[in-house]
Amino acid sequence: MTRKINIAVIGTGRMGSVHVKNIARSVPEANLVAICDIRLEVAQAVAKECGIQRVVKDYHELLADKNIEAVLIATSTPTHALIIKDAAAAGKQIFCEKPLALDLAEIDEALAEVEKAGVKLQVGFNRRFDKSFQKVHEIVSSGEIGHPCILHITSRDPEVPAMEFMRVSGGMFLDMTIHDFDMARFQVGEIEEVYAVGGVLIEPELKEFNDTDTNIVTLKFANGAMGAIDNSRKSVYGYDQRLEVFCSNGTAMAENKKENVAVKGNPEGFHSARVPHFFMNRYAPCYVEEVRQFIECVRDDKPTPITGKDGRAAVVLGYAAGKSLRENRPVKVSEIG
Amino acid sequence: MTRKINIAVIGTGRMGSVHVKNIARSVPEANLVAICDIRLEVAQAVAKECGIQRVVKDYHELLADKNIEAVLIATSTPTHALIIKDAAAAGKQIFCEKPLALDLAEIDEALAEVEKAGVKLQVGFNRRFDKSFQKVHEIVSSGEIGHPCILHITSRDPEVPAMEFMRVSGGMFLDMTIHDFDMARFQVGEIEEVYAVGGVLIEPELKEFNDTDTNIVTLKFANGAMGAIDNSRKSVYGYDQRLEVFCSNGTAMAENKKENVAVKGNPEGFHSARVPHFFMNRYAPCYVEEVRQFIECVRDDKPTPITGKDGRAAVVLGYAAGKSLRENRPVKVSEIG
Amino acid sequence: MTRKINIAVIGTGRMGSVHVKNIARSVPEANLVAICDIRLEVAQAVAKECGIQRVVKDYHELLADKNIEAVLIATSTPTHALIIKDAAAAGKQIFCEKPLALDLAEIDEALAEVEKAGVKLQVGFNRRFDKSFQKVHEIVSSGEIGHPCILHITSRDPEVPAMEFMRVSGGMFLDMTIHDFDMARFQVGEIEEVYAVGGVLIEPELKEFNDTDTNIVTLKFANGAMGAIDNSRKSVYGYDQRLEVFCSNGTAMAENKKENVAVKGNPEGFHSARVPHFFMNRYAPCYVEEVRQFIECVRDDKPTPITGKDGRAAVVLGYAAGKSLRENRPVKVSEIG
């Protein structure tokens, strides 16, 4: 039988607790040996629910434990880079939630430490593990429908998050579009230039801190393809997640999944369900699969499917889009760094 | 250039006038040289609209005209058999609206005359010419998905016809299900036994003359396959016309076409259009295509795609279903004759 | 906080082990205190995986435990009735997998004991808990689209089960159609008469023991509605589970869910995924929800959503369909008992 990987989870808030449950119940390739949160009682409650034996407040304890091979970092964004550096220095294999950080210098330091330590780093771009997006990727990368020409991503949240979150989110491009930038790179390849339009069409309060709730980002890819990402913070019919990769000899699309497959017919026409409202429902299997594959990569010493470079690239694209919007001109990715 | 066939239309009421317009405008293979209706003024109005030169009241005039090679009969059902006999005796090629007749003896006499005269006879089962049903037929008959196992036809009218029509319609099996019997034979083959359930669930007035508005007919085919036809006189979301031929290695379905392809999303879900309300909209291209193919068969001396035998078989199945409903038992088609 | 219900699972084979995992992980309203299997090592393996403390070989031990309030029976069908009787006599609340038994006398004895003991009994017709079928039920029972006229259920397994299973399955109507009979009763109401056609169109070996692999059962409901269930043992495009309740002012349908929502377009047209192959995937959330609701009913002393009477009715319909097929005539449900 193949050996199990001992892993610890650092940060057991919203995303962290999902990872804890998933690893405990649905990733048999891993032993979840400990969890950690600076708010000890939060971690304890999660531990109790999932039958985790060890709970600590300070992640350094876990890094010092030779028995722990890997850590999953799901703390708040500003702490990611520091913990990555520490974990790498301690020789741990690392899975880190997105974004790596909002500061590129911090990211570069962390990635340098990861490289120096020779450990693996996977970033939590969960959507790459969605079965439908994977199927699109498989069709496109097989070449059976030619080369990519046009990418279109529709990505719309069901509701504007709370204003206290929005103020610290880093803005729409870094908080929300970042997923779509990664998806664009996954499906079509490297992006060289972006042009962003955006506005406040839903929630006037956002104007106070120069954020937007609606935007379209045009992409130029290195391979000549082009793309458009459209985002909104408020899609009343549910969490809208679609994409199309139009190619020279065909097209590959991923449509929305509806909440159920019931259809009502009446004199007004046909009526079907909304799409699921909550991103954790929509992408639930992806959160399991991303960690399962990370564990497998650690166990079999394979490169992770999403690397630190991928994590950095998406942040760079977020900055490029922001600059483009402010300056109303196309911005080369190379301008950001 | 290939020669054109001179044709005349007998009966210019609802269906007849559609045929006149279609032949005049959309069947370049034919010359529509004359039209006929016992209500001369009806025929004259149609002639004016379509630019037809010759209008007569008595169809015998047309049968006597050596210049006319083919006739299309769209008079009221009770006159079909007689006109077929006369037309066959006059050596005309014949297209006749469905049903051939409601009386089997009359049908047999007419078919005998057709055979004796050696003329062609095509019956107006227009649905066989629907592109989607033809595609299903093509898939199934190619054998690529194995042999047929289960047929399901959903065939529901948008509204209960006027009671004065219902009283003389011959009943739901002969007026409405007859199309589905023909479709079942087209898609899967000969039917040996039927079992019908039915009731009055929509329009209580129908009870007066023992008709039904809702029924399901179970079919046993000679090749071992089985089927169910479900019918209703009132489908509020439009004229519902679907079918599935489930086979040993796959399935072939024809879904409904909607009135338009717009979709609205709102907090309640997604909303799309009804299916077209009117059978003449739904099957408009079929009325052209059936006549076009008839003309082609006459011109090139090929067998017609739907024969007198097909016309008779559907009527026999209607009687078998009626008997089954009355006696509440499966009825062999051979019991009818 | 509301109290948790102590439950034990009897039988930890294929279905039983699913229930064990579900209760342990996803039914927080229950304490799974013990599991039992006559093959002790089978139960032990399941216990280990799910962290269950107590494992026994003889279910009588569990019935004797005053601490256990409810049992879930997932043993082989021939033992259901006996264990129900024993569990009822011991005052346990009972969830039993379908079918209750294949012998009506046994069922009646078991139900009598349940009634005498005043305990609850829920039968495992999991499909009633499917979100789409529930939505259809909600639409239809609200009356917003009028009264039911026509029910159509399409229910097709992906593959013919192993012959050793088929020989003891009780036949297609009792093993497979039984779910559809229950669904028909759930959606439309009591059934008074059935007519079945069936045949061996896929797997010739079935002829040896007079089973079928393809059938259509026509239903007459007490409320005047009518229905057709079509079944096949082999649907190569996946586990096909659809239904429609056509009503006097509209229709309510449940379509298939596909494995993913990717669509490929190429010169041949558009191509989308199969439906999931395995019934446990298709109905996974239902297995959780049926037990969750059972636990809730026990806790709050409410009637169970599916009763012993429902379990019996579906078996009776299975026998009626079998009799109808053998005698090729409609059979009243009252003929069976």
Next chain:
Amino acid sequence: MTRKINIAVIGTGRMGSVHVKNIARSVPEANLVAICDIRLEVAQAVAKECGIQRVVKDYHELLADKNIEAVLIATSTPTHALIIKDAAAAGKQIFCEKPLALDLAEIDEALAEVEKAGVKLQVGFNRRFDKSFQKVHEIVSSGEIGHPCILHITSRDPEVPAMEFMRVSGGMFLDMTIHDFDMARFQVGEIEEVYAVGGVLIEPELKEFNDTDTNIVTLKFANGAMGAIDNSRKSVYGYDQRLEVFCSNGTAMAENKKENVAVKGNPEGFHSARVPHFFMNRYAPCYVEEVRQFIECVRDDKPTPITGKDGRAAVVLGYAAGKSLRENRPVKVSEIG
């Protein structure tokens, strides 16, 4: 009875002959009294097929005829402006195919003459008359789903036109995207700024004359909404025509119509038909409806649904997109004039 409008068609090539047939057969509100083509024999052939009595070579003859109230101009683009001017001066009501002209000065002269003469001018943006796009317009303009936020138009031709046409087409933005610019204005309103990316990804020969075969144009609307149009010259699965207007409280989409509604299921999944290959099939009913409404406007002295201003605006947007692509920067519509 309402009076009929006497109309003449000038130019009987590809589009003109379609208009002739449509008016003759399907616009009973009009009398098609004459047709005209500089290639007289072309016009004569069309006249023969459609039963038109009068055929002329020089359109001035028609303009001199007091009996003719309206003209439909379907000559080659370079002649549009001149004929409009002459027709306006002669007091004719005018329907002109798109584009009005490729030269803005010419357009302005023609529109000035139209205004001076006080005649009506309708431009042939046929797609506005598509039932599905009209339904989207109706939903959006009703306000029931809030205000528009994001427009997305997917508009892809099935095949690269012949190179001899491409060389004189005016380029992709003026030949193809022009329809989408008009659709964008129809659905959402005035456009203030555009940004275009584009490339040659399909047909290398296009590089010779600086045309593109693939592009995305980002739009900023005066009302704050934003949009993206994506175009390709080669969509192998058919003529792809979709759009979505995403609004603050919902969304309205128009999907593609497929060639038929048959679906095949097999072990690989489900397979449905392509979308129609030819724009004249896709939009056939629009060509009738646009002329019918024009005739109605003439008869009832109402403003035409599409005006000279609309025709000009779409050309301006084409130039703005071209400038944006060449200069790789967003271009204000006001820069063009």
